[in-house]
Each structure stands twice: as structure tokens, then as C-alpha cells.
Amino acid sequence: xxxxxxxxxxxxxxxxxxxxxxxxxxxxxxxxxxxxxxxxxxxxxxxxxxxxxxxxxxxxxxxxxxxxxxxxxxxxxxxxxxxxxxxxxxxxxxxxxxxxxxxxxxxxxxxxxxxxxxxxxxx
Numbered sequence: 001x002x003x004x005x006x007x008x009x010x011x012x013x014x015x016x017x018x019x020x021x022x023x024x025x026x027x028x029x030x031x032x033x034x035x036x037x038x039x040x041x042x043x044x045x046x047x048x049x050x051x052x053x054x055x056x057x058x059x060x061x062x063x064x065x066x067x068x069x070x071x072x073x074x075x076x077x078x079x080x081x082x083x084x085x086x087x088x089x090x091x092x093x094x095x096x097x098x099x100x101x102x103x104x105x106x107x108x109x110x111x112x113x114x115x116x117x118x119x120x121x122x123x
Contacts, residue, residue, distance in 0.1 A: 002115040003060050005032060009108050020059035023070065024105070027053040034108055050074045050106020056089065065112055067103060068094040077104040 003016040005024070014032040016022065022031030034051045052072035059066040069076040069089040077086040078095050079102045086104065089095045097103065099114035 003065060004113050004115075005058075005103070005110040006113055007034065007108060007110055008102075013113075014110075016058060016060045016065070018060050020057075020061070020066075022060075023054050023057050024110075025053050025055040025070075025072075026051040030054060031058075034105060034110075051108060052106075055105050056103075059094070065097040066094040067097050068092070072105075074106050079103070 003018075005014045005016060006012070007014065014024075017031060024030055024032040024034060026034055034055070050073075052070070052074070054070050055072045056070055056076045057068045059068075067076060067078055067089055069091050071091045076089040078089055078097055079086050080095055080097065082098050082100045082102075086102075087095065097112050099112055101112050103110045103112065
């Protein structure tokens, strides 16, 4: 199974590693860096300001994706059930995320996608 977070602002797919050691945030050193490539100047950087340096942790397990906020300034909101009802992830806790659910990080919305293939075919 290939899991990813899709950045709906910059239309970019971010693959999620198959482990529990990845973080998501604005700074280099995260497994997934949420800022445009290149310069910090211009309107794209302003759109990314609400993303903390190390915003949240992700754990990709056989049972699904878990998200935990790392004490970010603006928090992490997760559409846990995929129905538009967002919950705020509390610091030092984790929330399960279903495929199709969205994660709001500052001004960014990320969609959790899971590509399941059996014998090379989509399901």
C-alpha cells in the first residue's frame, strides 16, 4: 500500500514512509516539508506561515495513519471520519486518520490518500 498526503494548496503529493519516525512541518529536517521549493519570498511563503517548523508527527502502521501535534502554534485539525467534522489534535496525543480524511495545518489542507494495489491492479 502506498500512503501519501496531498497538498491541496500547491497540488503536490507527499509520500508517507512506512514507519513512525516522520514529522511534517515548514523546516528542513522533517520527513515532509510543507513549503514551496526555492525562496522564502513571495505570496507562497506568506501562505505557509501558519505551518510550524515541526508541526505534527505521523505514524504509518498496518492499522492506518496516526497524527500527533508537536505543540504547534496554530494546532492541527483532523477530519477523523472523513465527514467534514474536524477535531483539534491535542499535544502529546494521537488521532487515527482514515483514507480520504483531511488534515488542516495553518492555511494548508492535506488529504490522506491510500493507494491499494493487489497483484499490480487498483482496487
